[in-house]
Amino acid sequence: MQRSAPRPSRSRTRNRVRMLACAAVPVMIVAAGCSSDSDDAAKDTDKPAASASKEAPKVAPAKFSSLPADPCKSIAKKTIEDLVPKAKDKSGSSGKSSDISTRGSCSWNGLDDNGVKGSQYRWLDISFMRYDSDTGIGSGQDRAADYYKKEVAKARATEGAKGTKAAPASGVGTEATTVTYSLTKTDESFGYATVVARSENVVITLTYNGAGYAGAKSPAASDLVKGATKATKEAVAAVPGTAG
Structure with a gap:
């Protein structure tokens, strides 16, 4: 006669749920951390474009580069x-x-x-x-x-x-x-x-x-x-x- 596997007790079931929940917390924190780094990187990427727009305006080149030698x-x-x-x-x-x-x-x-x-x-x-x-x-x-x-x-x-x-x-x-x-x-x-x-x-x-x-x-x-x-x-x- 085949025996059925014993059912876990209610107390053991609750402990396992708690362990799974705790294990999930670090994953969420890491994910949140990655998302924050991505946003900062995007902001840093925008900085050169902003500074480039503030460059001094170019002036027209001088037409003549020399004078009569004598x-x-x-x-x-x-x-x-x-x-x-x-x-x-x-x-x-x-x-x-x-x-x-x-x-x-x-x-x-x-x-x-x-x-x-x-x-x-x-x-x-x-x-x-x-x-x-x-x-x-x-x-x-x-x-x-x-x-x-x-x-x-x-x-x-x-x-x-x-x-x-x-x-x-x-x-x-x-x-x-x-x-x-x-x-x-x-x-x-x-x-x-x-x-x-x-x-x-x-x-x-x-x-x-x-x-x-x-x-x-x-x-x-x-x-x-x-x-x-x-x-x-x-x-x-x-x-x-x-x-x-």
Whole structure:
């Protein structure tokens, strides 16, 4: 006769239920822990995207990366001969620069002595200033535009100048202004024409002046402006990368 398996007592059944319940608790805790780690990981993943959106805005690259290697050659020899007759040095006198890629200058002067008929003195000076783009400061074009305004203001505020006038100079670079005035030096009245021109991130300041000695008439303001404008256009075209 086959015996049936003995039934567990009620007390043993309750103990086994308790053991199963206790065993289930750690599993739930682990599961909860994994879920929390996943949420934290997701949050960490979002952080780089948030910081990337706060990066400094990019600025437009500067158009010109250099200046004429020799500023004295930025104006044609024929133009120098016309504007500064009898120039002491037709090749010009270049100014000192610690970085010729960002700044440069050159000047010419001469006296055309005609004895008792009078003499004509002329002086021509040109300077270049180039700006690079910088994310912390701004684009080269914007920086050059600021310097351009300062140069125009400087020319208009020349000490001792009389009859100062300023007018836009069309067809010269990105923007340009001509400033004219007269100035008394060595008991003579000198006429001045200064052209400040900006070509993208490069600013060119050209000053042309002259006077008549021994009874000779001083140059007319219109002639000075015409000569200064012509020379400035040549200087703008001499910047590497500029279309002539």
